[in-house]
Amino acid sequence: MDGAEHLSQxxxxxxxxxxxxxxxxxxRLQQIVDERVDALLAGPxxxxxxxxLALPVPxxxxxxxxxxxxxxxGFFQERTNTMLRRTAARAEQGAAMLELNAYxxxxxxxxxxxxxxxxxxxxxxxTGDRKMSAGFGVLLLVAGHETTANMISLGTMTLLENPxxxxxxxxxxxxxxxxxxxxxxYFTIGEYAVVRVAVEDTEIGGTTIRAGEGVIALxxxxxxxxxxFDDPDLFDVTRDARAHLGFGYGSRSCxxxxxxxxxxxxxxxxxxxxxxxxxxxxxxxxxxxxxEGVVYRLHELPVxx
Numbered sequence: 001m002d003g004a005e006h007l008s009q010x011x012x013x014x015x016x017x018x019x020x021x022x023x024x025x026x027x028r029l030q031q032i033v034d035e036r037v038d039a040l041l042a043g044p045x046x047x048x049x050x051x052x053l054a055l056p057v058p059x060x061x062x063x064x065x066x067x068x069x070x071x072x073x074g075f076f077q078e079r080t081n082t083m084l085r086r087t088a089a090r091a092e093q094g095a096a097m098l099e100l101n102a103y104x105x106x107x108x109x110x111x112x113x114x115x116x117x118x119x120x121x122x123x124x125x126x127t128g129d130r131k132m133s134a135g136f137g138v139l140l141l142v143a144g145h146e147t148t149a150n151m152i153s154l155g156t157m158t159l160l161e162n163p164x165x166x167x168x169x170x171x172x173x174x175x176x177x178x179x180x181x182x183x184x185x186y187f188t189i190g191e192y193a194v195v196r197v198a199v200e201d202t203e204i205g206g207t208t209i210r211a212g213e214g215v216i217a218l219x220x221x222x223x224x225x226x227x228x229f230d231d232p233d234l235f236d237v238t239r240d241a242r243a244h245l246g247f248g249y250g251s252r253s254c255x256x257x258x259x260x261x262x263x264x265x266x267x268x269x270x271x272x273x274x275x276x277x278x279x280x281x282x283x284x285x286x287x288x289x290x291x292e293g294v295v296y297r298l299h300e301l302p303v304x305x
Contacts (some may be wrong), residue, residue, distance in 0.1 A: 046281035062144030067118025
């Protein structure tokens with residue numbers, strides 16, 4: 001969508017993700033993180049940080065925000081994995097999308113009968129269209145947990161690999177927001193998110209792009225541009241990385257960037273405060289990365305303390 005059509009539909013949900021709204025949610029986000037850290041500490045060692053913390057935190061958060069029962073997280077996480085796996089057959093991806101749409105449609109039918117204090121109920125009120133609301137719900141549910149979960153595990157791995165950076169954040173939590181921006185720049189886990197069609201002939205770097213041609217703008221390449229960031233392949237928590245394109249740019253920048261930033265900041269501050277002896281239980285070169293997915297991620301992250 002372009003122009004007024006895009007803006008009008010985006011406005012249905014932008015108010016749900018303002019800084020003020022997310023600030024009001026932070027006590028609950030902190031509670032969710034503390035509960036998951038409790039579970040991590042109470043479990044066996046080594047523990048898988050992906051399963052115990054990285055995936056449950058954003059899943060619980062987006063479920064509460066949308067009004068989706070967390071007991072169904074296995075169902076939507078499995079469908080999300082299929083939709084985001086580049087090696088999956090198109091028919092398989094389409095079936096997963098249809099199943100998620102059907103699930104959200106049924107949930108919205110229930111909310112028509114018994115409205116709740118949640119985003120899906122308010123979205124249904126604003127659109128008056130259950131099918132459209134279900135489509136929005138799928139987008140928010142998938143994007144609202146998968147990317148943040150992977151950023152938590154990748155960010156933790158990187159901090160544990162860089163003891164000086166970890167110590168700097170533990171000693172001064174005011175540096176954590178800047179470190180989060182550097183993580184978002186450094187990994188840019190949604191590399192293929194910016195897909196566009198040229199609306200007129202244009203020239204970039206001496207190459208002519210004709211109107212109607214498709215364009216994939218690689219955010220990961222942009223975030224490693226030496227003209228934008230000094231020594232871009234270096235992870236540096238003291239860097240001013242706020243100009244990164246990890247959330248896209250402009251009118252189509254990621255709706256969920258405010259809750260994502262809040263969740264990441266709370267997770268890293270809490271981990272470093274409550275488990276000061278946290279360490280990798282397996283060398284990084286032995287870890288398994290999900291390179292077949294549209295979103296870059298770890299299969300698991302074994303940790304000990």
